[in-house]
Amino acid sequence: LVSDPALISEFVTESLEHLERAEPLLLEMEKRGTGDPAAVNEIFRAIHSIKGAAGFLGLANISALSHALESLLMRLRDGEFDFRPAMADPLLRGIDALRRMLGSLPDDEGEPADALCAALTALVERGGVMNAAGAETPADPFQQACAEQRRKGKHVVRVALPAKKRDRERLLEALGRYGERVEEPGEKRSVVYASPLELDLLAEAIGVPSDSLTEVRAPVDGAVDEFPLPDDARPLPLYFGQIAVDLGFLNDEQRREVLRAQRGSLLRRSFSATAIALGILTVEQAEAIAAAQAQRLADAELPAHPFEEEERPEAVRAPEGSDAIDEQMSGAERRAETIRVSLTLLDKLMNLAGELVLGRNQMRQLLEGSTQPGVKSVLQNLDLVTTEMQENIMNTRMQPIRVLFDRMPRLVRDIAHRLGKRVELEVTGGDVELDRSIIEALADPMTHMLRNAVDHGLEDPKGRVVLGKSEVGRVSVRAYHERGRVVIEVQDDGRGIDPERVKEAAVQRGAITRDQAQALSEKDAVALIFQPGLSTATEISDVSGRGVGMDVVRTNIQNLGGQIEVSSAIGEGTRLRIHLPLTLAIIPSLIVSVEGERFAIPQLNVVEVVRLKREGEQVERIRSSEVLRLRGDLLPLVRLAQCLEIRRSGEARTRANVVILRSGAHLYGLVVDELHDSEEIVVKPVSTYLSDCGWYAGATILGDGRVAMILDALGIAKRAQIRFDEIADEGARRGEHAEPAAPAAERRSLVVFSNSADERFAMPLRELLRLERVEKPQVEWVGSRRFLKHRGRTIPLVRLEDVLPVRGGGEEADEFFVLIPRLEGLEAGIIATRIVDTLESDAQPDRSQLHAPGLAGSAIIEDRLTLFLDASGLLEAAGIERTTAT
């Protein structure tokens, strides 16, 4: 045994590449249903190389399996056997087993694949004929014919033949009227017929005792029914009598009666004619049945079910098909012009290039003032070469995304097989290049998204037909460039995501409140699938759908500096779009510092930067936490120095900079001393000594050669223990506690509230008597009106959408607010779902834009269109009169 680790590792890399080349060719042949000599040859050569090297290295198990695979492939190559789609399966399993064995090297070869080897050998010995008994191999022609008949909805029945020739002939003649013979080579004592009639009916029809017939069932563990159709996908009956029963024109007894009459009749009358003659069916009914039959027969002409293997006619071998395979072949040849370089070497080169850039910068600083002739042009040249070199070294890490996309057809095939679905996968954009580490990190999320698309996205074949879609679901995977980033799309034409169901699931899981759910737009609701623990799959399948998934996908994508978004239309499908940076290694970042210590924050997380002139002005407190009031929102504040326990020198600062960061769905402000430039930084993985912290996303080397830590927005928020919920609640509550400010000449205090996400209302605070937080049980209905029980009184309530042409809100929520206007002799409340803010504004309502009873006008407040309410007009329009106060 040769145990040189370098040799072994080279063997593993090479073999995996061979397998990677062989697999798509095999899949392509399976899809087309025909062998392709060039492809077979290529697969053969791949396996042959593995076998040779494995033998040299003394890897017995790999050698044995590749030998078994090779024997089959050799016969296919030499034309001894014809390729059949069912052969793809054992070959693919062989490739999987080889991969598994290669994966456990260099330690050992893993378990031998004895069963698979035996099956392959047996297949070769049988002359390539698939056999139902062999676990690996599909049915012989007889079993196939039976399967075909069963697929058409017929009963396959074995009938014992009588000894006398005359009896035999009469029986066969009778059978010929009720069914179609399935030829079974070598069988003399019985015949097999496929008939639309159930066993007992057939016995009755041909006049033999029913126990002389036996149903021919599919072999239990054979390949014929290896992928049984789901119950609802069984074909509809195709025979007249059965359709008549299906449609409710006949019951079973009547059908038997017709069949008996048919048998007794000397004239070979059709079922319909017999039934009409018997007066069991009317002519109209018979016509309706015939129409249904015609339709079903037409439907049955749909392409064969993918799980039933069958020979395709030669004509299917489309010329572009062989082109596709040719193309892959020439791709294989192109690859031969490259050499393999270890990644560590590339990383080292990249580091050195970074150092060179650093050296150049230092030199430039030193020589800046130099008057020596020629220095300037030398420096410029150095500049150019260095930059170009760095770029090119970066490019060495780029790989076409094809290496990932090539795995997708196999994945989709396997999932579709398991779920009994038909899927056509379209992959485009394999040439788009991405940093190798990004491609590696994409494998899991992509797998997950494709599983979701096939499992949850696509309906089952029958369901699709009912919906008027093609039985074959379409899934497409695309990659392309867009504005300097790479976009990857996974799209299906399945059932889509129902925003209401996602909302419901999210509310039940407690991920959001019912209030929040109501305020969500459809797009935002669909995006809830990225919340942890949410799945709208009604049932859990073994393929996907345990409620963990899309949140992990999103986290993975975000870790790559990417974003993911979903769009969906019910009944039309779902599209997931991922935006990725070209390379992981370099990201634009904002450099900040505290006490002279510099930190990098990825620009992706930075929403904006706010300079505080006087802290007291915008910073408030909610319990122990500091918050920043920014355009009406309360944002939690984190002081970086405090958070990272950096000791303060000198007295407290009066000025500060706040970087507003996005952490998941929340925003918060990070208080730092100084803001520096934005720099393109090279991200180095975070040291294992620091990875436990969780608030560093990595480290980087800045332009001056010093190391700086990269802050992780989510990690910092966690470390600071920001209580986003509490602050949001308090923000809402502030409306209640806000004191009516002394009205300035122009400015007045406004309460801004909203019932839906996109409509805002305002009322001057001084026009309000009270603002109450109300719980649902406090509301009573009298007729169609709502009343609030409050301090022993009953106050009529008004919903804005009942009076004004605005969107509905939600007093269905468990808690909401009631604004009680200050009006003479009238006490009534206006329902508000959410108090947005109380603020000072000099905005004056403008009546020219929007005009309705109950509206005082509109104004732009905080960049949002806000409707001013006219309380007395509103209550009047709602039919609440001054004297009705009870």
Place this chain on the structure above:
Amino acid sequence: MNATGTPERRYCTFYLGDECYGIDILTVREINRQVQITPARGAPAAVRGLMNLRGQIVTVIDPAVRLGYPAREQKKSTRLVILKTNSDLASLGLNDLSTNDELAGFWVDRISDVITVSEDQIAPAPPDQSGKNDHLLAAVVQLKDQVIRIVDPSALLRLGDTE
């Protein structure tokens, strides 16, 4: 091998405070006087920070903190002993030595001589009074005038077990 045929080992010695320690020179990659270290806030106490070694980031560990000494300020004599990584050692065939999977360095107060000692001068480390740091020392070397404690770099770098 020396003239008498006894196997020899070479140690790089350094000071932590007033105590002299040694480290197998085969595990040392280089000794660096550049001590521009970026502190890593929130990291374990023994992590002094990160430094840039020609484009690679080195985690700087303070062995003194691991051995129970109080933290010291940076001095003019302060040096960084940058260690080979495990894969460096493996590629050199030094399979009986181990350090760490990623680049790390020791912050030491002063570098002293490289000593060559024969195997018979090397003794197992005596138990520490507290017994806490026993596993951090690989051996002691008895010289004429002093005892040098030889550290086990991989144990010193494994922070999880005491902190």
